[in-house]
Amino acid sequence: MRKNTTKSALLVIDMEDAFINKNSPLCNPMAEAIIPACVRAVNSARAKSIPVFFVKRVYRNNGSDVELTRYKRWDDGGRPLGPSSIGEGSAQAPEGLRPIRGDYTIIKPRFSAFFQTELDLILRRLQVRTVILCGTATPNCIRTTAYDAFSLDYNVLILQDCCSSITQEIQVANLADMARVGAQLMTSAQFEDYQEAAAEKNIQAILEKVEASAIAPEPFSDSQSDVRSIDNW
Amino acid sequence: MRKNTTKSALLVIDMEDAFINKNSPLCNPMAEAIIPACVRAVNSARAKSIPVFFVKRVYRNNGSDVELTRYKRWDDGGRPLGPSSIGEGSAQAPEGLRPIRGDYTIIKPRFSAFFQTELDLILRRLQVRTVILCGTATPNCIRTTAYDAFSLDYNVLILQDCCSSITQEIQVANLADMARVGAQLMTSAQFEDYQEAAAEKNIQAILEKVEASAIAPEPFSDSQSDVRSIDNW
Numbered sequence: 001m002r003k004n005t006t007k008s009a010l011l012v013i014d015m016e017d018a019f020i021n022k023n024s025p026l027c028n029p030m031a032e033a034i035i036p037a038c039v040r041a042v043n044s045a046r047a048k049s050i051p052v053f054f055v056k057r058v059y060r061n062n063g064s065d066v067e068l069t070r071y072k073r074w075d076d077g078g079r080p081l082g083p084s085s086i087g088e089g090s091a092q093a094p095e096g097l098r099p100i101r102g103d104y105t106i107i108k109p110r111f112s113a114f115f116q117t118e119l120d121l122i123l124r125r126l127q128v129r130t131v132i133l134c135g136t137a138t139p140n141c142i143r144t145t146a147y148d149a150f151s152l153d154y155n156v157l158i159l160q161d162c163c164s165s166i167t168q169e170i171q172v173a174n175l176a177d178m179a180r181v182g183a184q185l186m187t188s189a190q191f192e193d194y195q196e197a198a199a200e201k202n203i204q205a206i207l208e209k210v211e212a213s214a215i216a217p218e219p220f221s222d223s224q225s226d227v228r229s230i231d232n233w
Numbered sequence: 234m235r236k237n238t239t240k241s242a243l244l245v246i247d248m249e250d251a252f253i254n255k256n257s258p259l260c261n262p263m264a265e266a267i268i269p270a271c272v273r274a275v276n277s278a279r280a281k282s283i284p285v286f287f288v289k290r291v292y293r294n295n296g297s298d299v300e301l302t303r304y305k306r307w308d309d310g311g312r313p314l315g316p317s318s319i320g321e322g323s324a325q326a327p328e329g330l331r332p333i334r335g336d337y338t339i340i341k342p343r344f345s346a347f348f349q350t351e352l353d354l355i356l357r358r359l360q361v362r363t364v365i366l367c368g369t370a371t372p373n374c375i376r377t378t379a380y381d382a383f384s385l386d387y388n389v390l391i392l393q394d395c396c397s398s399i400t401q402e403i404q405v406a407n408l409a410d411m412a413r414v415g416a417q418l419m420t421s422a423q424f425e426d427y428q429e430a431a432a433e434k435n436i437q438a439i440l441e442k443v444e445a446s447a448i449a450p451e452p453f454s455d456s457q458s459d460v461r462s463i464d465n466w
Contacts, residue, residue, distance in 0.1 A: 069415035115384050147344055150343075150344070170406070206301055218316055
């Protein structure tokens with residue numbers, strides 16, 4: 001496989017039938033329209049050897065892992081997103097947005113792709129520094145993933161035509177909020193020319209500055225009595 | 234101490250001088266205006282024996298724990314929020330928003346009050362089911378805390394006149410987004426009559442329904458060969 005020179009990973013979030021299909025009780029009505037742009041982004045990523053992560057929700061049948069805030073809608077609606085939606089070649093996602101050999105699948109129990117999942121561990125192992133987000137819905141799963149990514153020191157890039165909200169007003173407001181805290185916005189068309197995140201060099205400069213700092217991280221005393229040795233325990 | 238019959242806790246987030254004072258490089262210009270409402274909320278909570286958590290940001294002097302997205306502004310601005318802002322009776326917070334005996338202080342390294350802090354452990358020990366949020370700023374620290382709280386199965390109540398954004402438009406949009414995923418909105422005046430969160434009974438009903446469910450959580454086979462015993466490892 002070609003080397004991923006971008007230090008990036010593409011996260012495709014919750015693009016599964018239960019959130020897209022008009023007949024699903026959990027449907028996000030604007031999600032269907034972004035499928036072509038998401039497919040374009042996935043194809044671009046694969047062509048660049050950027051690892052692709054399909055991050056999806058799967059619920060246990062007895063509801064023990066359904067968010068309390070979503071339980072009633074899930075229960076009333078026939079308990080979608082059951083264990084049968086997992087697995088290689090699953091038809092529970094639109095064509096073009098199903099894993100192929102080399103892709104990853106992350107099952108997440110909550111909004112954020114990072115919340116109590118193995119995603120961060122794998123991204124570190126792959127030396128990923130920038131996460132590129134697409135999927136549904138912008139104010140919830142995209143946004144919580146973006147803030148967790150910031151908190152874990154990732155650079156964040158959002159493919160703005162590859163994510164959706166229930167109204168255009170909500171979409172615009174959420175993208176602006178995320179841009180204000182440092183997210184880079186890009187279209188799926190621009191992503192075809194993507195080589196490296198603009199913020200990558202800024203991050204490296206900060207890490208080098210912290211490393212070179214002569215300032216002690218915490219106040220401390222040099223007196224011998226303050227030094228903990230094994231004997232003091 | 235009187236028993237906390239509300240199963241709630243009040244979280245006062247980032248109401249410290251470095252985010253409030255007009256001369257601070259990290260100032261949120263709207264934060265000062267909400268001080269009186271926050272003080273009112275803190276006093277109401279103490280009167281009801283609702284535990285009060287002052288959640289605050291403190292940075293190590295060498296910048297090793299400053300968010301990458303905020304590093305430059307922090308560094309250029311004289312590295313505020315150093316270790317000296319911690320501690321009993323610290324004057325780094327407005328009067329009325331400093332811990333007194335019985336309150337908690339949580340130091341958080343990132344936006345969310347839950348992100349890699351001991352907050353969730355303490356709330357569980359105190360049998361808290363509802364978190365009541367106030368502080369600054371709504372789109373970042375309040376919102377990430379709200380989503381993490383939902384993810385950890387807490388009920389979320391936001392004191393809307395006790396949190397602020399850089400514009401009224403951002404404030405309204407963010408409160409609406411959070412209400413849409415289940416946050417209850419309330420004013421500091423209404424909070425004076427607060428006895429129990431409206432969603433509390435709904436949560437209990439869901440927990441009982443999950444407990445009573447005859448549906449197996451996961452598909453499995455009853456055949457003996459599928460049963461793992463220590464001998465099979």
